[in-house]
Amino acid sequence: MTGKVVWFVKTNSGFSGPFPSAQLKVFADTGKLPRTALVAKSTEGPWIVAEKVSGLFQSTSKEEQEEEAIRPSDLVPDSVKNSAAIVGNAVTGLSKTIVSSLRSASSSLSTKVESASSTIAKFCDDGQDPSIVQRMIERVREICTSDEEILYVAVQSKPIANFSPDCVVISNKRFIIFRPKLLGQVTFYDCLWKDSKNVHMKENIFGAEIAFESKEGQTQTIDYIPKTQARQIYRIGQEMEEESIALRRKLELESLQAGADRTVINQMITPNHQSMPGGDDQIVLRMAKLKSLFENGLISGEEYQKKRNEILDSI
Numbered sequence: 001m002t003g004k005v006v007w008f009v010k011t012n013s014g015f016s017g018p019f020p021s022a023q024l025k026v027f028a029d030t031g032k033l034p035r036t037a038l039v040a041k042s043t044e045g046p047w048i049v050a051e052k053v054s055g056l057f058q059s060t061s062k063e064e065q066e067e068e069a070i071r072p073s074d075l076v077p078d079s080v081k082n083s084a085a086i087v088g089n090a091v092t093g094l095s096k097t098i099v100s101s102l103r104s105a106s107s108s109l110s111t112k113v114e115s116a117s118s119t120i121a122k123f124c125d126d127g128q129d130p131s132i133v134q135r136m137i138e139r140v141r142e143i144c145t146s147d148e149e150i151l152y153v154a155v156q157s158k159p160i161a162n163f164s165p166d167c168v169v170i171s172n173k174r175f176i177i178f179r180p181k182l183l184g185q186v187t188f189y190d191c192l193w194k195d196s197k198n199v200h201m202k203e204n205i206f207g208a209e210i211a212f213e214s215k216e217g218q219t220q221t222i223d224y225i226p227k228t229q230a231r232q233i234y235r236i237g238q239e240m241e242e243e244s245i246a247l248r249r250k251l252e253l254e255s256l257q258a259g260a261d262r263t264v265i266n267q268m269i270t271p272n273h274q275s276m277p278g279g280d281d282q283i284v285l286r287m288a289k290l291k292s293l294f295e296n297g298l299i300s301g302e303e304y305q306k307k308r309n310e311i312l313d314s315i
Contacts, residue, residue, distance in 0.1 A: 010038040010047055017043075028056050123153045126228045136167045136178060139186065148173045152236055154229040156222060159206050166222050168210065170236050175199075175212055177220050189220050193244045199237030201230055210234070253298050256289070286311050 006018035009027075019027070027033035028050065035051035051057050123133045133153050140150060149172045156165035164180035176190040191214050200211040208230035209223045225233070290311070294304040 005041060007039050007041060008043050009033065010040070015043055024053075025056060123150075126154075126232065127157075127226060128153060128155045128229070132165065132167065136169055139178070139188075140169050140171070140176060143190075144171065145173065152229075152232055154210075154225050154233050156224050157207060157226050158224045162224075165224075168222055168225065168233055170233060170240075172240070175237065175240075177212070177222055191218075191220075193240040194247065196237075196241060196244065199234060199241065201234040203227055203230070212237075249298055252296055253293075256292065256296070256298070283311060283315060 005021050007021065007024045008015045008017035009019070009024075024033065024039070033050055033056075035049070035057060037050045038047040039050050039053060040047045120130050120134050120137070123137070124130050132155050136153055136155075137150060144150070150169060151172060152170040154168040154170075156162065156167065158165070166180070167178040169176045169178065174190050174192045175196070176188055178186055178188045180186050191212060195215055197213045197215045200213065202209045202211075204223075207224040208227050209221060210225055210230055210233055211219055211221045213219045287308070290299075290304060290307050293299045294301070299307075
């Protein structure tokens with residue numbers, strides 16, 4: 001094995017090389033090149049078993065050849081070998097099934113964890129503690145209605161150690177104040193936006209104070225809310241109040257309209273022998289209705305004066 005002869009070694013993915021003869025000999029001596037490997041002097045072949053290359057491997061002794069000629073496994077009956085192979089294949093198949101099931105379960109769990117992490121993360125953009133946010137969201141979801149959506153979570157941050165901070169949770173239906181107690185107990189106060197009167201915010205040196213006032217006159221206050229979070233609560237609270245006011249006006253207008261419709265219907269079914277309201281009575285009714293709309297905040301003062309003048313001009 002001298003000279004400039006080079007060798008290629010066949011692999012599962014093709015071949016590797018070229019290797020000088022000396023390098024191939026080193027591979028053989030160190031056990032990196034098996035005796036059964038296929039080698040060739042060209043990538044196109046012909047390929048031969050490495051142990052047939054002269055001088056590449058040390059010749060085995062006669063005793064070693066005899067030992068290799070008869071192996072212990074050769075004395076095992078074929079039926080036993082077949083049974084062992086069947087059992088081995090069954091175990092391999094079972095192992096693959098178990099591994100596949102574990103991978104599937106792990107993937108599903110990973111997806112759920114990522115989804116939950118994403119849900120919690122969107123409520124922690126303003127410095128909220130993720131562990132506290134997660135705990136609050138889990139509690140809120142226990143009392144949420146089917147179409148209720150959590151919009152924001154604020155966590156109290158006192159300047160001194162505060163292991164159980166108060167929290168505010170805002171949804172599209174209500175605001176909720178959580179106040180942790182001893183032994184893991186929690187009390188909470190909630191109020192629907194339609195029953196809310198106002199949301200107040202007052203910024204202090206250490207955070208801000210948020211106050212929720214209901215139409216019944218009850219006021220709930222939570223202090224030491226980080227200013228960024230307090231501003232978000234105030235903004236969302238104002239939006240929810242505007243929507244509630246618009247909804248109340250719509251309902252009141254519908255109620256007044258329904259009352260007016262009933263009045264007209266009653267007048268239409270009044271017996272002929274009863275006197276129908278004259279022109280002056282109709283004007284009085286229109287003026288009364290217009291004044292009611294104004295007093296209930298359903299029309300502005302400018303609209304009230306314009307309609308009033310129109311009615312008076314029609315006399």
